[in-house]
Amino acid sequence: MPESAVKASSAVAEITVDSVPQLPVDQLQNMYRMMYRIRRVEESLLELAESGKIGGAMHTAIGHEGSAVGMADALQREDYLTCTYRGHHHSLARGMDAKRAIAEVLGRADGFAKGKGGSMHFIDPSLGLMGANGIVGAQVPQAAGMALASKIRGDGRIAITFFGDGAMYQGVMHETFNMAQKWSLPIIFYCENNRYSEMTPITRTSSVEEMYTFVRAYGMRSVQIDGNDVEVVYHTVKEAAERARAGEGPTYIEGITYRLAGHMAGDLETYRSEEEIEEQRGYEPLVVLKNKLLDRGVSEETLQVIRQEVDAEVEEAVEFAQNSPWPDDAEAYTDVYALA
Amino acid sequence: MPESAVKASSAVAEITVDSVPQLPVDQLQNMYRMMYRIRRVEESLLELAESGKIGGAMHTAIGHEGSAVGMADALQREDYLTCTYRGHHHSLARGMDAKRAIAEVLGRADGFAKGKGGSMHFIDPSLGLMGANGIVGAQVPQAAGMALASKIRGDGRIAITFFGDGAMYQGVMHETFNMAQKWSLPIIFYCENNRYSEMTPITRTSSVEEMYTFVRAYGMRSVQIDGNDVEVVYHTVKEAAERARAGEGPTYIEGITYRLAGHMAGDLETYRSEEEIEEQRGYEPLVVLKNKLLDRGVSEETLQVIRQEVDAEVEEAVEFAQNSPWPDDAEAYTDVYALA
Amino acid sequence: MRKTTYIQAINEALREEMRDDESVFMIGEDIGHYGGLFRVTRKLMDEFGPNRVIDTPISEQGFMGMAVGAAMTGMRPIVELMYMDFFLVCADQIFNQGAKMNYMTGGVVNVPMVIRGQHGGGKRYGSQHSQCVESTFAQFPGIKVVVPATPYDAKGLLISAVRDPNPVLFLEHKMLYFTRGEMPDADEPYTVPIGVADVKREGSDMTLATFSYCLLQALEAAEELEAEHGISVEVVDLRSIVPLDMETIYASVAKTGRLLAVHESQSNCGIGAEIVARIYEEAPHLLTAPARRLGMAPASIPVSGPLEEVLLPWKKNIKAAVLETMRTPTFA
Amino acid sequence: MRKTTYIQAINEALREEMRDDESVFMIGEDIGHYGGLFRVTRKLMDEFGPNRVIDTPISEQGFMGMAVGAAMTGMRPIVELMYMDFFLVCADQIFNQGAKMNYMTGGVVNVPMVIRGQHGGGKRYGSQHSQCVESTFAQFPGIKVVVPATPYDAKGLLISAVRDPNPVLFLEHKMLYFTRGEMPDADEPYTVPIGVADVKREGSDMTLATFSYCLLQALEAAEELEAEHGISVEVVDLRSIVPLDMETIYASVAKTGRLLAVHESQSNCGIGAEIVARIYEEAPHLLTAPARRLGMAPASIPVSGPLEEVLLPWKKNIKAAVLETMRTPTFA
Ligand SMILES: Cc1ncc(C[n+]2csc(CCOP(=O)(O)OP(=O)(O)O)c2C)c(N)n1
């Protein structure tokens, strides 16, 4: 057994499921649809990667869907978002078309970036998606810069940035936390704490027990939540967004979660046990939400219909992407510089 | 009046002058001699710089002598030290020859680095002086690496690194604090808080009120002291060194101090008032120590003799340095690579 | 025609662009209240306030990243690095982020920002405060590199840089700051386009391509060479090295047949080597003798004045390199 | 003779040096318990323990700085960067610190350390995980740059790198990891000296100087060119680019009269341009036609496989460049 401290998602400090108001059932149902859509897209991508159709680094967020879907409903379309290489879920949750997403990961002409960016560089400014990033931590000051831009322009937009537990000790985080707090920037720092930084349990490299307490040293408001409970995520992000919009500055949110798949396609996963993963399956976002819906009177059949619809839709998207042409060779030389 | 919060050196939180034991009077007298030597060397350097004989960036530590001299007596000669461009005082306190120091600043052949390093790169491994640094924060992980080396070798050496208040938000500080604490490295982090980062009061850019409290977020032991009181510095560093040597890990020490001269030769000093500087002259290390010595029965005449001896010595050193030849032109090409 | 210093030219360009375009803002260390360590941003905070002239902590990777992020939303940040050597603490945001963004997003998001500040030797700042960086930036496609030598070019090119849709590195050599030059009246707007070289001295025996402070040194060298050796050197001021105006170089070499490229960044893999390689790729027939380059010698900059002089590709070394270039036998 | 993979060759070198010299230790991300993302450091923690095989947080500037500091005390740290592109987050400690230390201290303190890891394109990792970095490092004197292409050279050069008193960058191309090659028996010690090139294929029509993965591509190209066009290409494996063994290149060009330098780092201000500039400085008389270079095209690496192929200086592009070099008329 590796030395990781596996924390049950429910055992979090600041906010528990009981303390947030319930969302309308139809909203929850939509959230379920979106979460399941993300799951299916990512499972499909994993399959494609394992069959050799995707090169490079392909990171799925299987198990992280709660943070993305809870966030998307709580923010405006204009609000800026940056995230990591593990960013498919945020983009899909904010409305990115699965067809263009999968095509991009496959490096095809119909990808949102003509196949140039791929899995680690999801982006679509029209949805406020301002870029996933392959460099740990790099997207964080960029989001702060977007928040700064909003503040200078006074246009009421806020920014949210997603990063992992392992990113916390990248120096630029410290620099950004300080400036964001000092300048009271309208930004939400969302840490998806899945307890692992690649193959290393965060407990092995962090001197701090609870990361969400660390940022309080800057005077920043900070909460730890169950990141697998979409209602909790929704309400926490919403409140943080309201504070940010009101000029009350940044909030740090640590959502405890767990990645059910490997760090990336091809991960040997020698660093954790089957039992650990199995245990976590009981707390994962789709299960948590499904149980809620059943509790609140939605039938298993309704959910099944949703899943079947999504299955068909994602199958079609994969089909579309695989049939998308390769980009023109000439594309290799374009976009080095913007022309105007 | 700039927005700086000028804090009297005596108004510090954790350790007050009363709470440390008194050092023997002859030791204090030697400390006075060293502190005055540093002062005179730096005043001479400032004069040379103002008369155009020193180019580049010449930072004096006039007003900071307490931290250097208190530290030097509390550590072993073998203990590693790194510091900033503002590092003449640490080097002289650890025993660097004033002649070679001044010659180096002047870029002469007799400089400890043949005139290649100059004012910002004081170094002498035989005294444990492992390098001043021109890049804010860069010396800090280096010292941690020296502590790591000691730990791997198990040779009982410790490391101390000096940096300023302004360095606190360089990302590498955060990275180093975490690793040093996590690995329980034998290191002392000494922040010379002179309340300014170049021409900017630290209160303008720091989200944290009291920096020494910040590092507690890593679980690190941390104290704030009167950095102008050499006895306080001595005891605090000594205790931290004992902890480090005993394997109890790092300590952060914030010594409140004040630089009485400009950030560097040529500083317009528009960012602070004459009154502020004047007020600080009453708390400066040489005054604090002189008052102690007088209180403890040393006569003004004895101190005057010390000062006269040092004056003559420093005059001679300046003379020596100015007569030192320029390095050979061929030196420009040597030392790019070490040969063995 | 009035005369201004190089510093004032930059200060004017900053002020005018800030006035004209609300999306322009400045960020850096000591640039606001103090007006910049080298006083380049003097009094700009008085006019534009702390929301647009932002004093930062010593957090270069952080504020460079914020500038990249702000630019991605359409703002036009201007970042001051106090010494260009500090690009090494924020290199990720410059190269992996700013420079690559337009390409890796397939052109979906561009990054209109300027990084400016001083670099270069000659003032005994030593290894960590003197390095010329233009050739390193030239290795990362996606960022433009502007290297003006005169106040006129500095103002005109900085305005173009601010208006450019890409990241632009704007390099000020510390030896240029107090040089003076002719300028149009303050109310006469002009720009200098990025990527167009300028022949600063006509000559017939060889072409010397250079920029930034080396240009002034080359012009002095050219005068002395003419007087002392009767060698007529044409001096081409590249003004930007990315993009690189090879056409103007070729036009000159077509006349002279010989080429020497001079720059203060490292000789090894420097822009001089690039210019030599480029002419052999594109126009070798123009050359009557081997093309050469002179860059900073393979050492870092020492503090000692005489040693610094030995290494820098300034007048003395330029004269020697010109004579060497003239000595090499022609191919024929 | 046995055969090993490139990965295994490096793993052996690491193990042997760790055994022989207690001052050697390793530091990096996921290198210990997991054995490295690319499994290069596999099982080393089992033998040497967590004090000498150190798993770090994602704090590259911090642990690179710690390696510099440890090296200053006489330790011999080996730092793994998981992807070389990440040198940009710790560039200050590499260039302003490690590389300059010996010079700016007048030789008082040297920094015996190795930075190693994989770089390069070909696996669709995209802009931030594919860049070849050797030419950038070559711009900073004080650090050596080693670029082996075969398992034999990799092991021999890594041992030399660990024993070198200077910072050495040891570059592993990701496409080389699973290539195999002949090796002396595990108990037969050998080293390969840094700075000595090796002719990997003899030929008479032109000299192709290259290294790392491009070498394998060049060798294939040479075979095909011989078969298809009757062109006989001599392939020189530089093995290190700092120091650069120009003598071996000159000896070859003395025979062939033509030179093409090929590398995967950016063409602009790349080592290829340097080689071209150097031969015109030092031995232009050897050339019968213009020397040329081929580097990575001016773009960052896209994810899409076909686009990546267009840009990389691999077989297809090498063949075209050789033909182009052969086509250029001789000077005479
Ligand atoms: C600067 C940098 N260092 C290292 C890496 C390699 N790397 C990619 S993901 C990762 C782990 C990140 O862990 P965490 O922040 O917890 O995010 P997660 O992958 O768990 O979502 C590492 C080390 C990188 N991409 N960038």
Ligand SMILES: Cc1ncc(C[n+]2csc(CCOP(=O)(O)OP(=O)(O)O)c2C)c(N)n1
């Ligand atoms: C990375 C980096 N950024 C900026 C600078 C320029 N600089 C030199 S000293 C300094 C202020 C440092 O203030 P502090 O840490 O408080 O030390 P002090 O000078 O007050 O002793 C700055 C900004 C630098 N040398 N390195």
Ligand SMILES: [Mg+2]
């Ligand atoms: Mg994680």
Ligand SMILES: [Mg+2]
């Ligand atoms: Mg200070």
